[in-house]
Amino acid sequence: MADERARPELPPVIARMWGREPASRRGPKPSLDLARITAAAVEIADAEGLGAVSMNSVAARLGVAPMSLYRYVGSKDELLLAMLDAVSGEPPALGDLSRREYLYVWTKANADVLVARPWALGIAHTGARMGPPMGPRGLRWLDHLLRALADTPLSEGEKIGIATTLSVYALSQASLITALAPAGSVGSHLPASSTLYGELLAELVDEESYPALTRAVDSRAFVAGSAEWYDRETDFRFGLDLLLDGIDALIARRTGTADTRP
Incomplete structure (x- = not known):
């Protein structure tokens, strides 16, 4: 008996990431594709951060109307998915490593x-x-x-x-x-180093309330070999x-x- 279960359909953005978008038989060749859209979004994120990435900002960089992007990317989440895969690069080669x-x-x-x-x-x-x-x-x-x-x-x-x-x-x-x-720590309450953190803890904890942590502080467990x-x-x-x-x-x-x- 044949398996009646239908093969699940690939989400459109995933199909495009794999180059499986059906070619249009009519009309001029599309001026956009997912790779161009993703590259533009990555450029914006590299320059201005992820918060600057939007369908509008990507469209502006490409010189197209925002609605034209939705043929290739159904939502910003789909765009983020494509961006993360695009910058992942290639995994390390196995080589002769154990x-x-x-x-x-x-x-x-x-x-x-x-x-x-x-x-x-x-x-x-x-x-x-x-x-x-x-x-x-x-x-x-x-x-x-x-x-x-x-x-x-x-x-x-x-x-x-x-x-x-x-x-x-x-x-x-x-x-x-x-x-x-x-x-990332500028202007925050983070101490400048783990060594300084240990010194601050010494002022805060006592053996009765924090016996194990006090032993760690007294043993200089937080003293690092560098300022980092x-x-x-x-x-x-x-x-x-x-x-x-x-x-x-x-x-x-x-x-x-x-x-x-x-």
Whole structure:
């Protein structure tokens, strides 16, 4: 008996991101396409921030009427989706890296994309509403990570779960890096460094009310080797290693071995 379930129809903007828009057989060739519209929106966001991106501002940059954009992009959310995929670039090559090291490189590169364009970070934070990646670049990132896990005994669902977990870590760390950047802390109540933060905590906490935190302050846990709050190499890797240790442990439980190559 034939499967009666119909194949779901691609949302129009997704189809256009994949170059699957049907060609018009009549009339002149359209002067616009999704790539041009997306590039114009990215230029505006790079120059003025995400708040400056609107259907009107994009249309003005392209020299067309705003309504003409709606043939290609049904809403601003669809435009944001296309913008994020456009600036995602290509995932790191697997090369000869061990599985564990590739997962680190993949996650770090994921975060770097967002840090390089804070407005893209703003779009990524709306991911719960926009859904999982469906653009060609976003899915190449996912495909590369799944390939890195191909020789493990994990189920495909578990591999997807790992991809989600590492993507969320990249997003959270990119948010932290951006928030703690010097330019982002000007005029805020944020202390100039984690060392100064520890000194302020020493004035606020006491052993009776905050015994564990007092021990951390007394042990100089907040004293950093530099004036910065966040060391992109040391701090990023520490947290990610906790996740990678868990992935290695899961694989080890299934096979009796883990990828421990540096």
